[in-house]
Amino acid sequence: MKNLLLATAACALAAGSATAESHASTVNIGVILGFTGPIESLTPMMAGSAEMALTEVNESGTFLDGVTLAPVRADSTCVDSAAATAAAERLVTSDGVVAIMGADCSGVTGAVLSNVAVPNGVPMISPSATSPGLTTAEDNGLFFRTAPSDARQGEVLAGILADKGITSVAVTYTNNDYGKGLSDSFISSFEANGGTVTLNAPHEDGKADYSAEIGALASAGGDLLVVLGYSDQGGKGIIQASLDTGAFDMFMMGDGMYGDALLADLGGDLDGSFGAVPWSEGEGTEKFAALAEAAGVNGESSFTRESYDAAALIALAMMAGGEATSKAVAENVINVANAPGEKILPGELGKAFEILANGGEIDYVGATNVELIGPGEAAGTYREYTVTGGAYETVQFR
């Protein structure tokens, strides 16, 4: 038993020193996503896409004199800030990650940013945190996101209503950072356009009964109901209950409500309803889809493109800075993401490294037409859709 302990200790020591020695050639990148919790069905594909980008970096052979990037996964749980902070703390202190791809949900992302990333000076690029609150969060220039802020989505949604000439709506949002932020930004844009919100009522996800919310919303009235929730959670419950009681038969839906399962369940009853969802199209998106298919990753799932772009940006920023350090990432992300420079699509990371090594400039387009604005968040394109004949139909891109 004693021998076994000794042997284990020796092994651990050896492994520890090995990591230290090879630090120059292997660099850890944290991938912190909610592998358990409300979005556990999305995160495996998101992590897969991010890791696909890192593999591409390693296989290019042109990255920083043979440095290898190794992903280290950690669980953000999406909802439990304390657990996410602990997981991120572990990434930084025991795995020594120099940058973090994540986190996913807005609440835990804010917690990881202020408790771990900022104190340790580790940059993070979130693929999916969309709360407007993160725009003004104190980040010391360490926080970026490849998903657009919901402040932008609020404007887009208000714009759709303005085009349709609808001026009076009732609003219900899922009671968390995402829902609250989105409803605030939507309402301020909508009221600035001269619209009236009859009632702004939150709903809790996963609850037994939504009659109370529907009763109040119906009494307040309005031309339609704006649902800013999740398609497999309370948002669906609200729509179902409104249809059942005849409270509303037209809905405008935020991005969390976009899902094929929703149409499969409610189908034709939703005809005429509309909404917006972050979308990307074009060459980069197609190339990403092909790459994902070749790698066996489901690239059609939500936020996979953003995840790929987030990981790719980390590597590109390191290359631009000439070293695999936190500082290089934080300083160069915006440079490599925006014009001027050679346009870089998914699968062309090797080419980008060569350009950067020769002192050239790049403009990373990636899978989502990345364009970082403000304090480093994606500008984002939204697809306006209507439901026709039980299927999504694109109206236009905004």
Added chain:
Amino acid sequence: MIDFLNAIVALSNFVLIPALAYGSQLALGALGVTLIYGILRFSNFAHGDTMAFGTMVVVLVTWAMQAAGISLGPLPTALLALPFGILGAAALVLLTDRAVYRFYREQKAKPVILVIVSMGVMFIYNGITRLIIGPNDQRFADGERFLIGAREFKAMTGLDEGLAIKSTQAITLVTAVIVVALLFWFLNHTRTGKSMRAYSDNEDLALLSGINPERVVMVTWLIVAALATVAGTLYGLDKSFKPFTYFQLLLPIFASAIVGGLGSPLGAIAGGFVIAFSEVGITYAWKKVLVYLLPEQLEPSGLVQLLSTDYKFAVSFVILLIVLLIRPTGLFRGKSV
């Protein structure tokens, strides 16, 4: 007169009917909790997940029946699958009782220990259900969705307000009435039922008069399994089946049982309706109804909402607090907590 009718219809559509259906589902759930408390003397935290497990069996059998082309016409197929779900849930709880609860019963463990044990059981049930059917939303309702739809009602009566009655709401109410009637008949008129009540009232006296405790316990679990599965299935038919919501249902169910008086079946039913009506009624915006009823100059400009819907859950807890402070035994003189 038309205004008065419109007011009544709006009130029924958004308050009375939804609250009646929700109240019946809570009442059936609370009956199970209250029976366990009365006879086995502990608060069974695994009740919500017993409901989820029973309903899961119902869902699976329903799918099999739908695949085989068996249906009940306008009624949901799930009603046919209900007995299978009850059997499944009964097997599960009897097995648990054998493996877990009996051990603690023989030790004469304190109720609080049993409560913690039931929490452990809850997590295991939680896992089993997710392993078998997964954590996602499942739909298994079929048949006619509405007895009367809001638009049809408007067309039929010419009123401005629609009234929708879902067939699941009607089925919920009817089933709840039947189940409650059967339960009361069983408790009051059969030998086993009487021995259960005797055991609940005074364990020692009951044992002295020759009642077999293991038999009472077994029958209790069987009834609880049946109640849980029926409540769970009705709830799932009315909304949809998702294991997590069943876990969340635990809170209002316990509130109902305590408000009514733990251990009192009648109280559980009353408690279920009190909780449901207060949740919906207190947070309802009364503007619509008042606009119809009041003369024009008195019409409210605001929404006339007593509390925002954010406080929906606070309402149940405030009622719970008041009851515990003023009348700890509950409305129907159950056991004090």
